[in-house]
Amino acid sequence: MEQRIKGTTGLMGLIGSPIGHSGSPDMYNFCFRYHGLDYAYLAFDIKEDQVGEAMDAVRTLRMRGCNVTMPCKNETVKYMDELSAAARIVGAVNTIVNDNGRLTGHMTDGVGFVNNLRANGVEVKGSRMVILGAGGAATAIQVQCALDGAASISIFNPRDPFLERAKHTAAMLETETPECRVQVFAMDDTESLRREIAQADILVNGTSAGMKPHAKTTLITDLTMLRPELVVADVVYNPLETRLLREAREVGCKTVGGKGMLLWQGAAAYQLYTGLEMPVEEYQAYLKEQGE
Ligand code: NAD
Numbered sequence: 060m061e062q063r064i065k066g067t068t069g070l071m072g073l074i075g076s077p078i079g080h081s082g083s084p085d086m087y088n089f090c091f092r093y094h095g096l097d098y099a100y101l102a103f104d105i106k107e108d109q110v111g112e113a114m115d116a117v118r119t120l121r122m123r124g125c126n127v128t129m130p131c132k133n134e135t136v137k138y139m140d141e142l143s144a145a146a147r148i149v150g151a152v153n154t155i156v157n158d159n160g161r162l163t164g165h166m167t168d169g170v171g172f173v174n175n176l177r178a179n180g181v182e183v184k185g186s187r188m189v190i191l192g193a194g195g196a197a198t199a200i201q202v203q204c205a206l207d208g209a210a211s212i213s214i215f216n217p218r219d220p221f222l223e224r225a226k227h228t229a230a231m232l233e234t235e236t237p238e239c240r241v242q243v244f245a246m247d248d249t250e251s252l253r254r255e256i257a258q259a260d261i262l263v264n265g266t267s268a269g270m271k272p273h274a275k276t277t278l279i280t281d282l283t284m285l286r287p288e289l290v291v292a293d294v295v296y297n298p299l300e301t302r303l304l305r306e307a308r309e310v311g312c313k314t315v316g317g318k319g320m321l322l323w324q325g326a327a328a329y330q331l332y333t334g335l336e337m338p339v340e341e342y343q344a345y346l347k348e349q350g351e
Contacts, residue, residue: 070123071098073126073127074110084100089345090342093283093342098336118246123283126154133150133231138221141164144206145199145206146230151195153167153328165328166199168203170324171324175292175319185209189263193221193310196294200265201230201241204239210239211240214241229242252326253281264294266294269303270295292314299316300314322339322343
């Protein structure tokens with residue numbers, strides 16, 4: 060790594076807090092080495108109220124790009140010169156591209172989800188979807204799937220403040236992607252949940268339910284709602300196979316875990332920064348070598 064760094068080396072990075080656990084520096088630096096690109100990637104602990112200063116730094120240090128994680132994703136929107144359609148509709152940015160001081164904010168979480176499904180042989184275009192959740196991850200997925208031509212999206216969320224966000228997303232998508240039918244339901248409306256899942260091609264858990272230390276939690280407790288033709292995907296990647304995915308697999312459903320979404324959202328950002336395809340397979344092989 061040190062041998063790579065020279066006077067010409069450009070800086071890229073990640074902002075958010077906490078960031079100490081992030082796998083992004085390892086992933087991007089591997090890819091820069093792989094492609095022989097003269098960049099180095101570091102993670103910076105930045106709180107929400109420091110985003111403005113961080114954006115000044117992106118310009119001053121002529122960083123080519125910067126990833127954004129919690130809690131800075133919503134705040135970053137205010138400081139962009141331009142937004143991608145997904146970032147504008149979601150109201151959040153996870154990838155910033157700096158073109159000579161002009162900052163464009165993108166949201167690649169949804170792209171990561173769609174590309175991960177594609178890598179598993181599942182296409183979103185034309186599909187009927189049920190998406191549980193209305194937080195950051197679920198909203199990014201809802202918006203990208205609507206942009207990518209899903210036929211319908213039924214959003215279910217508990218009666219918490221995120222339910223209002225679901226209604227806001229549905230209203231935005233009604234204007235932005237009128238060909239995709241978006242409906243919102245409360246999670247305790249089990250009759251609607253059963254009906255919507257029965258008519259769906261893809262069911263997605265976009266909530267933190269099932270994530271460690273609550274790995275025993277699942278939002279689908281009545282397994283008769285599932286059928287083998289249904290694809291079941293989860294955003295949770297810790298554990299790699301959630302209870303929902305294990306039970307859906309046992310029913311005979313094709314299942315897709317959240318780990319790939321993380322990788323593919325990074326791959327989408329990498330392409331925006333460099334114009335190159337991320338060496339996903341090579342990086343996965345490298346991770347295996349490292350015993351991860
Ligand atoms: P968030 O706080 O923005 O949203 C949380 C959502 O979960 C809300 O819809 C809330 O109503 C719902 N929720 C929380 N606890 C629940 C429970 N017990 N039962 C039912 N619903 C519940 O969070 P987020 O940033 O959207 O993250 C959600 C999950 O997605 C986390 O597990 C996170 O690790 C994961 N995530 C994965 C990726 C990926 O690339 N795979 C990316 C982002 C987030």
